[in-house]
Amino acid sequence: xxxxxxxxxxxxxxxxxxxxxxxxxxxxxxxxxxxxxxxxxxxxxxxxxxxxxxxxxxxxxxxxxxxxxxxxxxxxxxxxxxxxxxxxxxxxxxxxxxxxxxxxxxxxxxxxxxxx
Amino acid sequence: xxxxxxxxxxxxxxxxxxxxxxxxxxxxxxxxxxxxxxxxxxxxxxxxxxxxxxxxxxxxxxxxxxxxxxxxxxxxxxxxxxxxxxxxxxxxxxxxxxxxxxxxxxxxxxxxx
Numbered sequence: 001x002x003x004x005x006x007x008x009x010x011x012x013x014x015x016x017x018x019x020x021x022x023x024x025x026x027x028x029x030x031x032x033x034x035x036x037x038x039x040x041x042x043x044x045x046x047x048x049x050x051x052x053x054x055x056x057x058x059x060x061x062x063x064x065x066x067x068x069x070x071x072x073x074x075x076x077x078x079x080x081x082x083x084x085x086x087x088x089x090x091x092x093x094x095x096x097x098x099x100x101x102x103x104x105x106x107x108x109x110x111x112x113x114x115x116x
Numbered sequence: 117x118x119x120x121x122x123x124x125x126x127x128x129x130x131x132x133x134x135x136x137x138x139x140x141x142x143x144x145x146x147x148x149x150x151x152x153x154x155x156x157x158x159x160x161x162x163x164x165x166x167x168x169x170x171x172x173x174x175x176x177x178x179x180x181x182x183x184x185x186x187x188x189x190x191x192x193x194x195x196x197x198x199x200x201x202x203x204x205x206x207x208x209x210x211x212x213x214x215x216x217x218x219x220x221x222x223x224x225x226x227x228x229x
Contacts, residue, residue, distance in 0.1 A: 109158070
């Protein structure tokens with residue numbers, strides 16, 4: 001079992017809905033990540049938080065809004081998504097922030113999101 | 117920009133066959149290298165990593181990888197595969213000091229019993 005917990009596991013939403021994806025880790029990690037993975041493609045980085053501050057935004061559309069309420073939690077708020085946003089959304093964490101690039105990331109099981 | 121290439125998209129082997137999956141990256145500076153595995157229906161798991169030192173690194177489940185700096189390669193090997201090794205394998209790279217992890221396109225391995 002992974003030590004990074006993501007909820008929900010599956011989410012179906014309409015294009016006008018607002019929903020949130022949640023991610024939690026209790027390993028004391030200080031860096032947390034959101035990735036998007038389309039079918040048969042590799043994960044692509046969306047956002048990185050280091051010490052609860054947004055450090056990387058990979059030019060993600062504003063309909064995706066990340067939030068890091070504390071060092072253990074990471075949310076991804078979704079609003080007005082498009083069908084092409086349907087994908088597996090992965091959360092990951094690693095021990096430290098910037099400068100800790102040689103520390104492996106621990107991944108959650110992901111949330112499979114379908115936009116109708 | 118950094119990129120990672122995995123040349124084998126699909127590999128089919130019989131049990132006990134030897135495995136080598138290719139990974140090449142394009143980046144001129146110091147890099148950190150990883151191999152992750154994703155078993156069917158499961159999360160990405162770290163197989164092994166290279167940061168510095170001995171270029172031959174050993175990971176879990178009998179996997180190893182060799183970093184060849186002159187070839188910008190980090191190939192994954194296993195002497196004898198098992199049916200349970202059926203999974204998707206991703207090579208990943210980040211530049212030293214940067215958190216952005218770039219994944220290769222993945223290799224789907226099917227091991228027939």
